Amino acid sequence: QVPPLGSAMIYCNLEELQRVGGQADPPVPAGPPLQVLGAWERHLDPSTGRCFFYNPQTGAASWKPPRRHREAVIMAGAAGGGGNTGAPSA
DSSP: EEEEEEEEOOOOOOOHHIIIIIIISSSOSOOOHHHHHHEEEEETTTTOOOOOOOEETTEEEEEOOOOHHHHHHHHHHHHOOSSSOOOOOO
């Protein structure tokens, strides 16, 4: 049976969803951080293999990088150049 026009179809791999997405919040860090980003630490979740971010001062944890770090990465990429700023070389 074909769904009516305009209806949205959703695909979901239930096994993957249970394995990766079954955990809404990142876990509490069990070991030393992989990286320290100001007040935040980057850790690896051994059960999912995903990196997460933890702030030991506030106890906050997130799967996404802290906003300041994301902005710094974007700004560094934009300011870092790497592109052509002059005439092309022959």
